[in-house]
Amino acid sequence: MSTTGLLETIIRHVCTCVADLGLDAETEAALTMPMRELHVSIPVRMDSGKIRVFEGFRVQFNDARGPTKGGIRYHPDESLESIRGLAAIMTWKCALLGLPLGGAKGGVVCNPKELSEAELERLSRAYIRAVSRFIGPDEDIPAPDVYTNARVMAWMMDEYSRIAGRNAFGAITGKPLSVWGSEGRVDATARGGWYVVEEAAKDAGIDLARATVAVQGFGNVGSHAARLASILTGAKVVAVSDSQGGVMNREGLDINRLIEHKHATGGVAGFPGGRKVSSADLLTLDVDLLIPAALENAVTQENAGEVRAGIVAEFANGPVAVAAESALEENGVLLLPDILCNGGGVVVSYFEMVQNATLDHWDEAEVDRRLRKQMKDTYHSVHEKALISGTSLRRAAYSIAVTNTLDAMRTRGWV
Ligand SMILES: NC(=O)C1=CN([C@@H]2O[C@H](COP(=O)(O)OP(=O)(O)OC[C@H]3O[C@@H](n4cnc5c(N)ncnc54)[C@H](O)[C@@H]3O)[C@@H](O)[C@H]2O)C=CC1
Numbered sequence: 001m002s003t004t005g006l007l008e009t010i011i012r013h014v015c016t017c018v019a020d021l022g023l024d025a026e027t028e029a030a031l032t033m034p035m036r037e038l039h040v041s042i043p044v045r046m047d048s049g050k051i052r053v054f055e056g057f058r059v060q061f062n063d064a065r066g067p068t069k070g071g072i073r074y075h076p077d078e079s080l081e082s083i084r085g086l087a088a089i090m091t092w093k094c095a096l097l098g099l100p101l102g103g104a105k106g107g108v109v110c111n112p113k114e115l116s117e118a119e120l121e122r123l124s125r126a127y128i129r130a131v132s133r134f135i136g137p138d139e140d141i142p143a144p145d146v147y148t149n150a151r152v153m154a155w156m157m158d159e160y161s162r163i164a165g166r167n168a169f170g171a172i173t174g175k176p177l178s179v180w181g182s183e184g185r186v187d188a189t190a191r192g193g194w195y196v197v198e199e200a201a202k203d204a205g206i207d208l209a210r211a212t213v214a215v216q217g218f219g220n221v222g223s224h225a226a227r228l229a230s231i232l233t234g235a236k237v238v239a240v241s242d243s244q245g246g247v248m249n250r251e252g253l254d255i256n257r258l259i260e261h262k263h264a265t266g267g268v269a270g271f272p273g274g275r276k277v278s279s280a281d282l283l284t285l286d287v288d289l290l291i292p293a294a295l296e297n298a299v300t301q302e303n304a305g306e307v308r309a310g311i312v313a314e315f316a317n318g319p320v321a322v323a324a325e326s327a328l329e330e331n332g333v334l335l336l337p338d339i340l341c342n343g344g345g346v347v348v349s350y351f352e353m354v355q356n357a358t359l360d361h362w363d364e365a366e367v368d369r370r371l372r373k374q375m376k377d378t379y380h381s382v383h384e385k386a387l388i389s390g391t392s393l394r395r396a397a398y399s400i401a402v403t404n405t406l407d408a409m410r411t412r413g414w415v
Pocket residue numbers: 001144145146147148189216217218219220221222241242243244279293294295296315316317318342343345346
């Protein structure tokens with residue numbers, strides 16, 4: 001899965017809106033250029049005693065609607081270009097969901113699987129030192145993304161607090177509960193995605209209780225998506241994969257046992273309750289619902305024609321390349337766009353910010369009630385817009401997001 005081309009994809013989506021809304025070239029430039037980019041070198045002392053210098057990024061794409069928000073990725077193939085694209089996605093996601101936030105994303109070029117726990121902690125703290133002047137509860141609030149988690153967020157919050165000289169819990173979200181993370185953040189992206197899928201399936205006349213599901217990616221988003229499938233909807237997960245390989249079982253996979261297997265062995269491959277399937281073949285299995293929950297560009301022009309699922313729900317960011325969309329559309333595949341479908345993570349991150357700012361703590365039922373309403377309401381506003389304008393859900397979602405952002409930019413006198 002290539003991470004290149006993501007920004008071009010997002011720019012194409014925005015430019016379609018610019019044309020739909022009849023905007024001029026200067027406004028298009030203001031909507032497609034990142035506001036600020038940090039490109040940092042991060043020296044870290046390794047366990048061997050030697051210094052290794054890592055490359056890191058933080059892109060703050062647009063803050064017209066509020067402080068910028070978005071995760072931090074640790075990945076060997078990370079690049080400024082892909083972080084730009086992901087920061088742009090965050091801008092449109094927050095605007096679509098009506099959050100008082102702009103969009104950002106960060107990344108470090110590294111392979112966390114090759115780092116010891118102590119090296120990972122030193123790297124995470126050093127990254128925060130490198131970007132600390134540009135982030136903060138009122139400026140830009142990082143969160144977890146690919147190959148980072150609540151543990152990493154705790155180190156980052158602690159390092160930021162040391163620099164600030166005070167407890168700054170609200171500087172980072174996705175933290176552990178002991179340092180005022182929010183209930184429900186850990187599975188919020190997957191849960192929010194299912195709330196969108198539930199509504200879309202109803203509108204499409206699909207009975208999820210009889211549906212089969214394939215999930216690509218078995219990390220935070222993918223494993224919770226697989227676990228919640230039967231709990232929330234009764235749907236049966238028949239295939240999952242991660243970076244090491246995949247497993248399938250037409251009778252349904254036992255997801256709790258699969259999670260145990262992944263903890264014990266490091267991957268889903270070799271799970272005794274199913275047979276082998278490659279991550280690429282999983283995408284074209286005969287299932288009702290395909291959930292790409294790994295990296296960008298999983299569905300491309302090359303394999304889009306072979307996708308047999310009736311619904312593709314983008315739980316990952318940018319998993320369907322722009323060039324693949326027409327083939328999916330021609331085959332009648334209903335595509336649920338990322339800025340709608342995976343917004344549950346940032347919604348509960350926003351709830352975490354609100355709780356931190358007001359020294360409050362909401363219970364899990366309260367978080368879930370608010371998340372469910374926000375996701376379902378947003379789906380319906382996108383669906384209604386798509387019906388009225390006769391466009392895809394993606395185009396309708398971008399239209400709402402760009403209009404909301406543009407309203408703030410115009411009101412502030414930027415364009
Ligand atoms: N964590 C969050 O709250 C949110 C994450 N996302 C997006 O969801 C996606 C997944 O993120 P997380 O689950 O947080 O990351 P993660 O690091 O927890 O999991 C990533 C998973 O993808 C797998 N993977 C990597 N390459 C693969 C390949 N070629 N084939 C199959 N699986 C592969 C990894 O093995 C791992 O299981 C990303 O696009 C991320 O940006 C979106 C919204 C929020």
